[in-house]
Amino acid sequence: MAAKLFIFYMLYFCIPSVYGMKQAPCVFFFGDSLFDNGNNNFLLTFANVNYPPYGIDYPAGPTGRFSNGKNLPDFLAEFLGFDNPIPPFATATGANILNGVNYASGGAGILDQSGAALGNVMSLNKQLINHGNTAFKMGLLLGNATRATDHLNKCLYLSNMGNNDYLSNYLMPKFYASSTLFTPQQFAEILINQYRRQLEILYKYGARKVVVFGLGSIAYIPQFRSTNESVDSINRITQQFYNKLAPLVHDLNTDLHAAQFIFINVTNFQLGDPSTTGIKVRDVPCCVVSKLTGLCDHGKTPCTNRNEYYFWDNYHPTETVYHAVATRSYAAASPDDAYPTDIRNLVRPH
């Protein structure tokens, strides 16, 4: 029995390093629906997508990914050399957590109240509490807390937050008062200060290499095309926050010893030459959406040429777009894509 267990551990821990395929021993994802791969399936919320046609191009079908197929964490884990997706926190068990965990929750924001109108979602604060639990369990698995911290120091951390602080807060005046209480500039400052504190907590848990993603294409989502919100007015509001992310990354790298934060500027992937990805349709979603939620209607047949559509539902991109964003954040195609460097360089041993 003990020998069997030993062999299991040898296989489990040694094979990846023998072949040297994985570029980081472990990867942790924090974020919203662009990252969620199943956590919301277990929560009582409108931001729930484990039903068809979601996952129509995903081997396991509907899994809670906000996509027709794979999402950003799927592609990023592949590029980083992982054979399997990083498991959602809701189902990650045992020694699996040593490879990393995905805490992301559709509808979640930097502020706890963002997305709260959608029901029960895991805000970034709650995701960090869950990470504290993982760190504790890791200590038990590895023998003591020092070894857990050593392991956590070597992992890669990716954060995709802020979209719902606008979509399900500042830009939703029916449910939230923030836009009457704060100017866009004041609100961006509130967000960035909170985000800084949260990233510092992540650092205290041992994170050293951290990837901070910019906002998705909020101003272009089909949900706003059905109202009269202009692209320019939404962009003016969200840019206040977006423009503070690179300086935040710079400050964290200066203030925190041995920290390597990077910022991914997704602007170009979203507005760049569509012919490079084969996208032809940008203004309407591929699936039939519910007027109430903007998510795909249960069981309705979506478009067939899904790789030509930018949007899958009223908020979320298709697998094709997730692939393009993952590709350019992993290996930057322009100096504007990543600051001060891209993911590939960040994980390269120095």
Ligand SMILES: *[C@@H]1O[C@H](CO)[C@@H](O)[C@H](O)[C@H]1NC(C)=O
């Ligand atoms: C943790 O384990 C390592 C290796 O066995 C040991 O050297 C170290 O002293 C332990 N640390 C604590 C805080 O117990």
Ligand SMILES: *[C@@H]1O[C@H](CO)[C@@H](O)[C@H](O)[C@H]1NC(C)=O
């Ligand atoms: C959009 O603007 C047009 C013209 O200004 C107006 O007639 C229409 O009612 C507006 N629609 C919405 C959804 O606000």
Ligand SMILES: *[C@@H]1O[C@H](CO)[C@@H](O)[C@H](O)[C@H]1NC(C)=O
């Ligand atoms: C992001 O990239 C765009 C397009 O190249 C550029 O105009 C913009 O200044 C960049 N934004 C930030 C915050 O780096």
